[in-house]
Amino acid sequence: xxxxxxxxxxxxxxxxxxxxxxxxxxxxxxxxxxxxxxxxxxxxxxxxxxxxxxxxxxxxxxxxxxxxxxxxxxxxxxxxxxxxxxxxxxxxxxxxxxxxxxxxxxxxxxxxxxxxxxxxxxxxxxxxxxxxxxxxxxxxxxxxxxxxxxxxxxxxxxxxxxxxxxxxxxxxxxxxxxxxxxxxxxxxxxxxxxxxxxxxxxxxxxxxxxxxxxxxxxxxxxxxxxxxxxxxxxxxxxxxxxxxxxxxxxxxxxxxxxxxxxxxxxxxxxxxxxxxxxxxxxxxxxxxxxxxxxxxxxxxxxxxxxxxxxxxxxxxxxx
Numbered sequence: 001x002x003x004x005x006x007x008x009x010x011x012x013x014x015x016x017x018x019x020x021x022x023x024x025x026x027x028x029x030x031x032x033x034x035x036x037x038x039x040x041x042x043x044x045x046x047x048x049x050x051x052x053x054x055x056x057x058x059x060x061x062x063x064x065x066x067x068x069x070x071x072x073x074x075x076x077x078x079x080x081x082x083x084x085x086x087x088x089x090x091x092x093x094x095x096x097x098x099x100x101x102x103x104x105x106x107x108x109x110x111x112x113x114x115x116x117x118x119x120x121x122x123x124x125x126x127x128x129x130x131x132x133x134x135x136x137x138x139x140x141x142x143x144x145x146x147x148x149x150x151x152x153x154x155x156x157x158x159x160x161x162x163x164x165x166x167x168x169x170x171x172x173x174x175x176x177x178x179x180x181x182x183x184x185x186x187x188x189x190x191x192x193x194x195x196x197x198x199x200x201x202x203x204x205x206x207x208x209x210x211x212x213x214x215x216x217x218x219x220x221x222x223x224x225x226x227x228x229x230x231x232x233x234x235x236x237x238x239x240x241x242x243x244x245x246x247x248x249x250x251x252x253x254x255x256x257x258x259x260x261x262x263x264x265x266x267x268x269x270x271x272x273x274x275x276x277x278x279x280x281x282x283x284x285x286x287x288x289x290x291x292x293x294x295x296x297x298x299x300x301x302x303x304x305x306x307x308x309x310x311x312x313x314x315x316x317x318x319x
Contacts, residue, residue, distance in 0.1 A: 068092065068288035075283055091284035095292055099285055100276065101269040102261055108292055111269035114180065115249055115296075118265055122184045123244045126191035127237065133192070134199025135225050139211050149200070156193035164257055171258065178260045186258055187248050195240050202236040203229060238304045246297045266293050 063080050068091050070084045097107040104110065136142070137149050167186060168177060176182035206229070214224045255265040264272075270293045274286045 064287045064291055068284050068291060070284055072280075072282060072284060091282070091288040092292070094282075095273070095285050095289035099273050099289060100278075101264070101272040104261070108266055108269055108273075108289055111264055111266035112292075114259075114263055115266040117180050118183050118187065118255075119245060119248045119296075122187035122191070122248050123241060125184070125188040126195055126244055127240045129188070130192055130195030130240065131199045131233070131237070132225065133196040134201075135203050135229055136221075137196070137200045138203035139224075140221065149196075152193045152196050156197060160190055161253070164253075168257070177258065178263070180259065180263050183254060183258045183263075183265075186254055187244075187251070191244050191247070195244070198240060198243075199233075199236060202233065206232060242301055242304060245300050249297050250294075 066083055067075060067080060069087045069089070071086065071088050071090075074085060095107055096109055098105060099107045101107070101111065133152075137145055171177035171182040171185070176185065210228055211224060214228055219227070249265075250267060251265070252267045252271065255268045256271075259265065259268070270289050273289050
C-alpha cells in the first residue's frame with residue numbers, strides 16, 4: 001500500500017526540468033577553463049627569463065661576498081667563483097677601521113658617520129618641505145600655483161652638473177662651503193622638485209570629498225594636513241624616504257665637490273680605498289668596503305620594500 005502511494009506521487013515539472021538540466025550538464029562533461037600544465041612553453045620562457053635576470057644581478061654580489069671572505073693568498077689562485085676554503089673576517093675589520101682613505105687610515109667608520117649626518121637631516125628636511133608643497137599644490141589652489149608647479153617640474157629635469165659651479169659660489173658666500181651643513185642644503189634643494197611631484201600626484205589621487213568635508217567642518221590648512229592627509233600618506237612617505245636615502249647615501253659627486261677630506265661621506269672614502277695606487281692591491285678589503293657602503297640602502301629597501309610598491313601603485317606616478 002505504501003509503495004502504491006509512493007508511485008502515485010507526481011514530481012513537479014520544475015523539479016523534473018532541473019533534474020534534466022543537471023543530467024544534460026553531467027553528460028556534457030566538465031566545463032570551465034582548461035587547467036594549464038606546469039611545464040608549458042609559456043612558463044618555461046617566463047621562469048627561464050626571470051632566472052637569467054636574477055643570476056645576472058646576483059652573480060656580482062656573490063663574487064663580492066666570497067672574495068671579501070678570502071685571504072689574499074687564496075685570491076691569487078685566480079678562481080673568483082670558488083667559495084672560500086678558510087673564511088676570514090679580517091678584510092671587513094680592515095675596511096671598517098684600518099684602511100687608508102687618503103691621509104687618514106681609520107677605514108670607513110668616519111665616512112659612515114659623516115654619511116649618517118648628511119643623510120638623516122637631508123631626508124627629513126626635503127620630505128617635510130616637499131610634502132607640504134605637494135599638499136598645497138593638490139588641494140589649495142592659489143594664484144600662480146600652476147606656474148610654480150611648472151617651474152618645479154623643469155627643475156627636476158635640469159642636469160645638476162651644470163649647477164655645481166654656481167652652487168659652490170653661493171655656499172662660499174654664505175660661509176658653509178666644505179661643511180656638512182652645506183651638503184645638507186644641496187641635497188635638500190635638489191630633492192625638492194621630484195619629491196614635490198610625487199606628493200602632489202599622491203594627494204590628488206586621494207578622495208577630494210575628505211578635503212571638502214574637513215573644510216566644511218572648519219578645519220584649516222595645517223589641521224587638514226596633520227590630521228587627515230598624513231595618516232593616509234604612509235606609502236608615499238616610504239617611497240620618498242627610499243628614493244632620498246638611496247640617492248643621498250650613494251652620491252659621490254656632491255660629496256667630493258662640496259666637502260673636505262675630514263667630512264668626506266662614505267662613498268668618497270670608498271673611492272679612495274679602491275683606487276689607491278700605493279701598496280698591494282687588497283681585493284678582499286675592496287670588496288668588503290664596497291658591501292659595507294651599500295648595506296644601508298639595501299637594509300632600508302628590504303625593510304620597507306612592500307610599502308614602496310604600495311606607494312607607487314597608490315598614486316606616486318599618477319598625473
